[in-house]
Amino acid sequence: MSGTEVALIRLATTVLGAATKALLTPRPGAGLVPDPVRPLPRPAKPDRPAKPDRLAKVLAGRMSESYADLPEHERLAALTSVQDTFAGGDLTAGQLFALELDPERLRAELSAPAAGLSERASGLYEDLLGRCCAHLVEQLTAHPSFAARAAVEQVRAAGRTRELVERAAAGKRVLLAVVNGDAAPEKVSGTVYRLLPGPVDGCGLDRVAAGDLVAALG
Structure with a gap:
């Protein structure tokens, strides 16, 4: 396995791990308290989680399509920088909802390319970061507790809107x-x-x- 392939697997594993940490383990409810006092129904069996090698193939395809001419050391530098971006952040469901589950807003929020990347490598960094953000949000919305947490966020947003209207009027x-x-x-x-x-x-x-x-x- 080449260095690029290893880096792709590591990046994919980090991205999917970030999605898992955002909502922790599958359980019923919105996840607002660690130990609910009321007995809750057993959660539905979650869909099979995405495998890192599948995301790695998607990212590898993108590199082959648009960055085949980029030297391997620059591709590795961009991949490592994207992995560091996700590994260094501590994403939560609250942060993702605050960004309205918008992958592009998440990309802009996280973007912190390593110093020294060439212009082309920086372009690859942003490209891969954006695609990873889209896959992270996709994984989040497939989580068993997503609907419950989304309902909580919707009620909170409605409350904030009501307060703004009342203050303005x-x-x-x-x-x-x-x-x-x-x-x-x-x-x-x-x-x-x-x-x-x-x-x-x-x-x-x-x-x-x-x-x-x-x-x-x-």
């Missing part, structure tokens, strides 16, 4: 158009259009139908 005259009626700004006046009922219906705003909203915006 408080004490003002507004035209508020929202999907959920769970925001209730204080000392507010004006008009509200909402799809779903909630506290917003009782906070002093006049509710309008869709046709009236179009007229108001016009």
Whole structure:
């Protein structure tokens, strides 16, 4: 096995290991506490995890396709730098959700190529880093606890949105158009259009139908 092949396997193993650490072991629930006090159903048997050699083949194919002319020592340097990037970071599910599970945003967040890489080797670094980030997110979403954790994050995001709406509208005259009626700004006046009922219906705003909203915006 050549040095490049060994480096590819090491990189693939590191990337898949980072995905596993982000959510730890398969178990039911969102993983918010280490020892749930309520008995929970047994988790569904997870899909067979990706093998490092499969990811290594994908990355090797990319190198052969676009970086075949790059000297082996430069390819090795780029591969080692990508591995160091993942090995040096301590990714968590919270960080990945904060980046909206966007592989490109994750790549930009992690990007730290080793000093001394040539321009072409730096290009290979960024290329491989981006592909590894995409595969990491793919592995994360296949994890048995992903749906539960995603639900928690969705509820938290909705709560943050509600708080922002309430702060922005408080004490003002507004035209508020929202999907959920769970925001209730204080000392507010004006008009509200909402799809779903909630506290917003009782906070002093006049509710309008869709046709009236179009007229108001016009």
